[in-house]
Amino acid sequence: MEYGEATVEIHKDAIKPASRVLLVDDLVATGGTMLAGVELIRRSGGNIVEACAVLEFTDLEGGKKIRANNVPLFTLLQNDGSM
Numbered sequence: 001m002e003y004g005e006a007t008v009e010i011h012k013d014a015i016k017p018a019s020r021v022l023l024v025d026d027l028v029a030t031g032g033t034m035l036a037g038v039e040l041i042r043r044s045g046g047n048i049v050e051a052c053a054v055l056e057f058t059d060l061e062g063g064k065k066i067r068a069n070n071v072p073l074f075t076l077l078q079n080d081g082s083m
């Protein structure tokens with residue numbers, strides 16, 4: 001997602017209506033992957049209670065975009081530089 005295009009899919013029945021969802025990934029870089037997950041979960045009728053990741057590259061501002069979409073995001077480590 002960071003440098004091109006990718007597809008994120010979910011099973012139609014993966015999220016029961018009004019489910020409380022915790023969205024977990026290892027890394028937030030541009031935020032594209034997590035935002036695709038947010039959209040899929042919300043379209044499926046789920047409520048995202050919180051999202052979390054081990055590492056956030058703050059220079060890419062993906063975390064900012066996720067939080068701007070009303071998703072409380074917790075990241076364990078933040079690095080200002082994306083390797």
Ligand SMILES: O=P(O)(O)OC[C@H]1O[C@H](OP(=O)(O)OP(=O)(O)O)[C@H](O)[C@@H]1O
Nearest residue numbers: 001002025027028029030031032033062
């Ligand atoms: O915030 P983004 O810019 O979307 O990047 C974060 C995503 O990139 C990595 O996945 P990747 O697609 O590289 O596959 P991988 O998990 O198999 O390494 C990582 O696991 C996240 O899911």
Ligand SMILES: Nc1ncnc2[nH]cnc12
Nearest residue numbers: 002027029030057082083
């Ligand atoms: N900048 C990055 N470094 C390492 N893994 C990644 N996955 C997505 N973006 C990445």
